[in-house]
Amino acid sequence: MSALFQNYARRPIAIEKGQGTVVTDVNGKRYLDFTSGIAVCTLGHAHPAIVQAIQKQSEKLWHVSNLFESPGQEKLAQTLVQDLHLSYAFFCNSGAEANEAAIKLVRKHTGKHKIIVFEKSFHGRTFGAMSATGQDKVRQGFGPLVSEFITLPFNDVAALKAAVDDETAAIMLEIIQGEGGVNPVTEEFAQAIHEIHQSSDVLLIVDEVQTGIGRTGARFAFEQTVLKPDIVSMAKGLGGGFPIGGILGTAELFDTFNAGTHGTTYGGNPLAIAVSQTVIDYVFNEDFLKSVQYKSEYFIQKLKEALPHLKINGKGLMLGIGWGEDVAPFVTKLDQAGLLTVPAGPQVLRLLPPLTVTTEEIDEAVSILKTVLTN
Ligand SMILES: *Cc1c(COP(=O)(O)O)cnc(C)c1O
Numbered sequence: 001m002s003a004l005f006q007n008y009a010r011r012p013i014a015i016e017k018g019q020g021t022v023v024t025d026v027n028g029k030r031y032l033d034f035t036s037g038i039a040v041c042t043l044g045h046a047h048p049a050i051v052q053a054i055q056k057q058s059e060k061l062w063h064v065s066n067l068f069e070s071p072g073q074e075k076l077a078q079t080l081v082q083d084l085h086l087s088y089a090f091f092c093n094s095g096a097e098a099n100e101a102a103i104k105l106v107r108k109h110t111g112k113h114k115i116i117v118f119e120k121s122f123h124g125r126t127f128g129a130m131s132a133t134g135q136d137k138v139r140q141g142f143g144p145l146v147s148e149f150i151t152l153p154f155n156d157v158a159a160l161k162a163a164v165d166d167e168t169a170a171i172m173l174e175i176i177q178g179e180g181g182v183n184p185v186t187e188e189f190a191q192a193i194h195e196i197h198q199s200s201d202v203l204l205i206v207d208e209v210q211t212g213i214g215r216t217g218a219r220f221a222f223e224q225t226v227l228k229p230d231i232v233s234m235a236k237g238l239g240g241g242f243p244i245g246g247i248l249g250t251a252e253l254f255d256t257f258n259a260g261t262h263g264t265t266y267g268g269n270p271l272a273i274a275v276s277q278t279v280i281d282y283v284f285n286e287d288f289l290k291s292v293q294y295k296s297e298y299f300i301q302k303l304k305e306a307l308p309h310l311k312i313n314g315k316g317l318m319l320g321i322g323w324g325e326d327v328a329p330f331v332t333k334l335d336q337a338g339l340l341t342v343p344a345g346p347q348v349l350r351l352l353p354p355l356t357v358t359t360e361e362i363d364e365a366v367s368i369l370k371t372v373l374t375n
Contacts, residue, residue, distance in 0.1 A: 011335060018045025021354050021361045023340070031335070032365050034353045035342045039178070039210045039318065042237040042279050044354035049278050050240055057274035064270065066263060072273035079280050084219075085228055086248040090257065091268030095209035095235035096124025098245035101262060102172070102205045102231045103128045103146075105249065109256040110203060112169035113147065118154040120180030120345070121173065123207055132172055135180065154180075155189040164196055170203040170230075171196070175221035178210035181345035182313045182320025190225045203230040209245070210318065213237035214283040214355050217293040217316035224315065237355075240279040244272040283355065292316050292355050299351070299362045306370040313348070317355055320348040323373065330372060339368040 014026045021044050023033045033045070043050060064070075077089035090101055107113055115132065117123070123132040130139055131146035134154075139145060152159045154177065164171075171193055177183040185193075197204045206229035211221035215237055218224050222232065230253065235245035246268070249257075266272070282288060296316045303312060303321065313320040327349045334341050344350040353361070 011332075013335060013340075020044040020047075021357050029338070031338050031340050032353075032361055032368070033340050034351050034357075034365055035340045036352050036354045037241060038342060039215055039236045039352045040239070040241055041354050042213055042215075042240045042356075043282060044356045045241075047240070047356070049282065050242075050275055053274045053278040054242070054271065057271050061270045063266070065265065066267065070268060070270075070273070072270055072277065073268045076268075076273050076277050076280065079277065079284065080234075080246075081248055082284070084223075084248070085250065086232060087251040088249050088254055088257075089246055090249075090262070091244060091246040091273070092264045093243050093266050093272075094124070094245045095207075095233065096126040096129040096245075097264065097267075098209060098233035098235050098247050099123045099129040099132060099172075099205075099207060100126055101247050102207075102233050103132065104262055105231060105247070105253060105257055106170040106203045106205060108261065109253055110169040110201070112167055114150060114165075114167045115148065115169055115205075116150050116152060116160070116163055116171045118152055118173055118177075120154060120177050120183060121207075122177070122179035123172070124209075154183060155186045157189060157192040160189070160192055160196070164200070164202060168200075168202045170205050172205040172207065174207045174209075175211050175225060175227075176216065176314055176318060178318070178350070179344060181348045182318065182350055184313060184315065185225065187225075190227055194226045194228070197228070205229060205231045205233065207233050209233055209235045210237075213279065214289055214292055215316055215318050215352075216314075217289055217296055219284050219289070221315065237283075238279065239272060239276050242272055242275040244268070244276050288355075295357060295359065295362065298359055299366075302362060302366045303369070306366050307373055310373075317351075317353055317357065319351040320344050321351065321369075322348045333372045334368065337368045337372050339365055339372075 015023045016026045023031050117132045119134040121134040123129040128146050131149050134151040206222045208220050212234045230250050232248045311322045327343050342350040
């Protein structure tokens with residue numbers, strides 16, 4: 001009998017250890033981890049640089065609270081905003097918390113409450129983030145939601161234009177919807193959002209919790225679009241496996257988040273920052289990002305050769321594949337064949353290897369996919 005709430009539909013695999021892209025379960029069975037803990041383990045499992053960062057920092061200082069100065073947060077914030085139009089960072093512990101901060105910041109800054117969000121989006125499980133999430137299955141049963149989130153169809157320019165008005169505080173979106181099925185924003189839709197954003201005081205929140213930190217082959221996915229968000233939310237890949245989240249914001253927002261307006265006890269504690277700085281120093285490097293782009297092209301090419309009937313969506317190492325059937329039974333078969341994957345909606349299989357995955361591991365994954373999907 002389990003003493004756990006059964007709020008997760010867990011797969012019958014107990015993973016015991018990991019190294020790079022490979023994980024091993026308690027029975028010694030080996031798997032290629034093409035989930036990365038849902039886009040979290042940026043540098044794979046037990047990366048020596050992260051192991052060393054944790055070891056070194058754990059001997060010095062774990063936690064002191066935001067009552068005191070944080071040279072580590074200062075440095076990480078500088079590294080994150082380097083060469084971007086964004087100027088300031090706030091650190092918390094998860095993606096939902098990052099989006100809560102973003103929502104609070106736009107409400108306080110604009111004095112307005114209407115935030116436009118999209119169907120099939122996912123922004124987290126806390127009240128604000130859940131209310132922003134455009135999926136009934138996430139919101140149902142919890143009573144009154146946080147008000148004035150307007151959910152529109154994604155990539156529908158006319159619906160967007162009709163919905164924006166003087167009461168609109170912000171538009172909030174993922175550049176590629178992750179949980180909702182690996183659905184990228186279209187160029188046309190990004191352009192429409194950009195025009196509204198430029199010509200009005202409507203703010204723009206881009207949720208990069210899944211797409212950020214090199215996942216799409218750029219530091220942030222918005223850099224591959226015309227969009228210039230006022231706020232970017234981050235988590236997942238930011239800590240490479242250690243829990244940390246955060247937002248980046250423009251200089252205009254600086255005065256709104258003044259002393260006492262928002263906070264969290266753990267946010268940006270020295271241990272989390274030491275790990276995140278290590279991840280970011282690795283990923284925010286042109287050669288590394290180029291390697292992600294190269295592996296992405298390689299992966300897509302091999303998938304097309306092996307399985308020409310697949311529909312492939314996504315960017316970088318955030319790929320969704322579909323073939324018009326429910327993927328759940330195939331996820332189980334792939335588990336058994338030694339390839340861990342994540343569904344994204346009922347009919348899309350999400351492939352999220354660590355950004356350090358090798359081309360040999362991609363070959364092996366494609367070969368397993370071919371065997372399982374053609375039998
Ligand atoms: C996972 C995810 C979240 C929620 O992050 P948590 O750390 O689970 O709270 C929010 N937004 C997006 C786009 C995500 O993929």
